[in-house]
Each structure stands twice: as C-alpha cells, then as structure tokens.
Amino acid sequence: MTRAFLQPDDVGDLVAQQFGADRRLTALDRLTGGSKKGVYRLRLDDQTTVILYVWAANENYWPPSPTVPDDPFTDASGAELFAVNHAALTAAGVRTPRLLMLDRDGRYLHSDVALVEDVGALTLEALMERDPAAAAMPLSTLGEALRRMHTTLGPHYGKLAAIARDEAPQTRRTEDIIADRALSHLVAAAIRDARLADAHERIADHLRHLRSAVGPRQTYGLVHGELGPDHVLVTAAGEPAMIDIEGLAYFDVEWEHAGLQMRFGDAYPALRPVDLDPHRLEFYRYAQVLSLIEGPLRIADTDFPNRQWMLDLADWNITRALAAL
Structure with missing residues (x-):
C-alpha cells in the first residue's frame, strides 16, 4: 500500500487547541521503530516537545493472520487499550509517559490520537x-x-x-x-x-x-x-x-x-x-x-x-x- 504519513499542516488545529494560538510547531518528526501505530515528536517554538500517537490503518504494517479467538495478545493495539492500560499502570505505580490528551472522536485527525509526555529518545x-x-x-x-x-x-x-x-x-x-x-x-x-x-x-x-x-x-x-x-x-x-x-x-x-x-x-x-x-x-x-x-x-x-x-x-x-x- 502507499503510505501517507502526517505532515506539519495536518496537526495545526491540534497544536492550536492544545497549546494555544500563540504557540507554533517548528518540526514534526516521525519516529522509527513503531509497527502498529504512528509515533511523532512535535517540536514547538518555545523548545518544548511532546509525543503524538496515531492509530491509523496506514501506520500499521502488520497484515492480518489466523488467530486463536481467546488469545489475549491478539490485536493488542488501539486508543481504548492504551487509555485503560495507562490508568492501570499508573495505579500500580509504574512509570510510563504521562497522558496529556486522548481523542477518539476525530476532532483533529481521521483517527484516534493521543498526546503524551516526551521522556526522551534514550532506550x-x-x-x-x-x-x-x-x-x-x-x-x-x-x-x-x-x-x-x-x-x-x-x-x-x-x-x-x-x-x-x-x-x-x-x-x-x-x-x-x-x-x-x-x-x-x-x-x-x-x-x-x-x-x-x-x-x-x-x-x-x-x-x-x-x-x-x-x-x-x-x-x-x-x-x-x-x-x-x-x-x-x-x-x-x-x-x-x-x-x-x-x-x-x-x-x-x-x-x-x-x-x-x-x-x-x-x-x-x-x-x-x-x-x-x-x-x-x-x-x-x-x-x-x-x-x-x-x-x-x-x-x-x-x-x-x-x-x-x-x-x-x-x-x-x-x-x-x-x-x-
């Protein structure tokens, strides 16, 4: 398939509504390594950064395959799972990037998205x-x-x-x-x-x-x-x-x-x-x-x-x- 990834203009409304009209996006970097969702670093003009998760079909490289119906690790992707699991880890005292915003209503893009804390690039x-x-x-x-x-x-x-x-x-x-x-x-x-x-x-x-x-x-x-x-x-x-x-x-x-x-x-x-x-x-x-x-x-x-x-x-x-x- 031909994959069209996000461009800076695609996230203009998101940046304006989440960070204010006086903030500007200076760079949108698509990060490597993800295979089920898109991961982007948003760089703003005040030198702050945040991470954007995008659950969209064109961001998912995995083709379908036969599955075991009650396998709990099948189709482990999506904004709902992310939100529920993030809350469970937080309740258990497990550090994960802070959730800043979750949109499942298509307010910004034609897909579910989340903004999370940028904790850096060092694995x-x-x-x-x-x-x-x-x-x-x-x-x-x-x-x-x-x-x-x-x-x-x-x-x-x-x-x-x-x-x-x-x-x-x-x-x-x-x-x-x-x-x-x-x-x-x-x-x-x-x-x-x-x-x-x-x-x-x-x-x-x-x-x-x-x-x-x-x-x-x-x-x-x-x-x-x-x-x-x-x-x-x-x-x-x-x-x-x-x-x-x-x-x-x-x-x-x-x-x-x-x-x-x-x-x-x-x-x-x-x-x-x-x-x-x-x-x-x-x-x-x-x-x-x-x-x-x-x-x-x-x-x-x-x-x-x-x-x-x-x-x-x-x-x-x-x-x-x-x-x-």
Missing part, C-alpha cells in the same frame, strides 16, 4: 549497550516495577478493557490457549520456511510434551505482553518508563518472563523476578520462539522498512526452535 537497550554501569539503576527500578505488576493479581485473564466489560472469555486454561497459538504460528511459518515444514511434526510433538508438564492455575498477574529493553525509555532523571503498553493483560507472569529472559539476556537477573513455575516457563519460552519466527516472517512480506532485520530475527529463532528438538 534502556541503547543504555545497556553503551554504558552497562549506568543502566544498573534503571534496570533495578524496572525490576521493582515489574514485581509490583506481577503481584497485582486477578482471578481472570485477558485484556484489561475486556475484563472491565465482562467480555473476557474464561472457558479454557491459559496454557491451552498458548499451545493453540504456538501451533498456529508453526503452521503459518512452515509455509514460508522449508526447515520448519520438514520438522513440523517434531516441533508439534515437542510443544505437546512441554504442555503436558504444566499444571492448572487460577490467578493471574499484570503483564506488559512484549516487554524488551527497547520498550523502556530512560528519562533524564534515570527513571525507566514503559512504552508500547497496549498489550497489557492479566495473564501468567511466566509468559512475561519467557520474553524478558530472551530480550534482556545477561542483564535479566538484575530484574530480580518473582517466583516462577519452571515447567510453565519452559513451555512459554518455546512458544515465544515460534512467535518470533512467524511474526517477523509475516511482516517481512510487507513494505516494512527494516525487512532484513525481521528476516534475521526469524532465522535466529528457527535455529533455536530446531536446536531444542
């Missing part, structure tokens, strides 16, 4: 690579925030907005949802890669074996859903601030920690995790490996600007998936 990932010593304090603070989230418990799993509307289905165990999700990812990825097609049955058997060791559970913690060090910004004061929060859900905390272990690597112990079920963790870790094959291969079929990075990520996880057999 925890970049800081860990550049100065591991300086990253120690944000990592420790992030670990404290995660423990507050993962000990905020509820009797139901699902998206927070769906739970609030009493629309979160609770007919199956979470590990069965993840098993179906992983098998769906395997089928979709095997179409695109011969190595996975050849090993399809062995991978499926390995998944079922891991699933068989997992016992039932009836309480769930608050999880981010896809938290990596690139989803944490470090403020000028050294505070970690979570972003990309639309996937927040009540779910098994092992799902979060399977991803944290992969994404944080050697720095993971600094997060000082809560107690985890080793069998559930191992099963979810393998399911996430398959997710990190299917998703990158699917988006690499689109006009996503960093296609080779996605292909490399998929290839690395194909190697991991096969090595576990």
Whole structure:
C-alpha cells in the first residue's frame, strides 16, 4: 500500500487547541521503530516537545493472520487499550509517559490520537549497550516495577478493557490457549520456511510434551505482553518508563518472563523476578520462539522498512526452535 504519513499542516488545529494560538510547531518528526501505530515528536517554538500517537490503518504494517479467538495478545493495539492500560499502570505505580490528551472522536485527525509526555529518545537497550554501569539503576527500578505488576493479581485473564466489560472469555486454561497459538504460528511459518515444514511434526510433538508438564492455575498477574529493553525509555532523571503498553493483560507472569529472559539476556537477573513455575516457563519460552519466527516472517512480506532485520530475527529463532528438538 502507499503510505501517507502526517505532515506539519495536518496537526495545526491540534497544536492550536492544545497549546494555544500563540504557540507554533517548528518540526514534526516521525519516529522509527513503531509497527502498529504512528509515533511523532512535535517540536514547538518555545523548545518544548511532546509525543503524538496515531492509530491509523496506514501506520500499521502488520497484515492480518489466523488467530486463536481467546488469545489475549491478539490485536493488542488501539486508543481504548492504551487509555485503560495507562490508568492501570499508573495505579500500580509504574512509570510510563504521562497522558496529556486522548481523542477518539476525530476532532483533529481521521483517527484516534493521543498526546503524551516526551521522556526522551534514550532506550534502556541503547543504555545497556553503551554504558552497562549506568543502566544498573534503571534496570533495578524496572525490576521493582515489574514485581509490583506481577503481584497485582486477578482471578481472570485477558485484556484489561475486556475484563472491565465482562467480555473476557474464561472457558479454557491459559496454557491451552498458548499451545493453540504456538501451533498456529508453526503452521503459518512452515509455509514460508522449508526447515520448519520438514520438522513440523517434531516441533508439534515437542510443544505437546512441554504442555503436558504444566499444571492448572487460577490467578493471574499484570503483564506488559512484549516487554524488551527497547520498550523502556530512560528519562533524564534515570527513571525507566514503559512504552508500547497496549498489550497489557492479566495473564501468567511466566509468559512475561519467557520474553524478558530472551530480550534482556545477561542483564535479566538484575530484574530480580518473582517466583516462577519452571515447567510453565519452559513451555512459554518455546512458544515465544515460534512467535518470533512467524511474526517477523509475516511482516517481512510487507513494505516494512527494516525487512532484513525481521528476516534475521526469524532465522535466529528457527535455529533455536530446531536446536531444542
């Protein structure tokens, strides 16, 4: 598709109504990295900056795919999810950029938008690579925030907005949802890669074996859903601030920690995790490996600007998936 991104004239009314007619926009920078929503930095003539989120079809690079109906991490995008999840994180004492304005009525653009605090461009990932010593304090603070989230418990799993509307289905165990999700990812990825097609049955058997060791559970913690060090910004004061929060859900905390272990690597112990079920963790870790094959291969079929990075990520996880057999 031909993508037309925002231009300065498109946000003139927004700037005037939110900041006053005497304020002027000096620059509109579209930030890289987002794949489901547009992220823009607005620079004003008094040297202040804010971040604009735009949930529009032309900002979303992800093509549709078969999904498991009760998977709480499906379609984790949109202004409603952002608003509900932002409130939940704030209530849990978790730092995230402050919400300044939310518009779901099309007052400014033909899409849902939000203005949030600009906490800077430094990601925890970049800081860990550049100065591991300086990253120690944000990592420790992030670990404290995660423990507050993962000990905020509820009797139901699902998206927070769906739970609030009493629309979160609770007919199956979470590990069965993840098993179906992983098998769906395997089928979709095997179409695109011969190595996975050849090993399809062995991978499926390995998944079922891991699933068989997992016992039932009836309480769930608050999880981010896809938290990596690139989803944490470090403020000028050294505070970690979570972003990309639309996937927040009540779910098994092992799902979060399977991803944290992969994404944080050697720095993971600094997060000082809560107690985890080793069998559930191992099963979810393998399911996430398959997710990190299917998703990158699917988006690499689109006009996503960093296609080779996605292909490399998929290839690395194909190697991991096969090595576990």
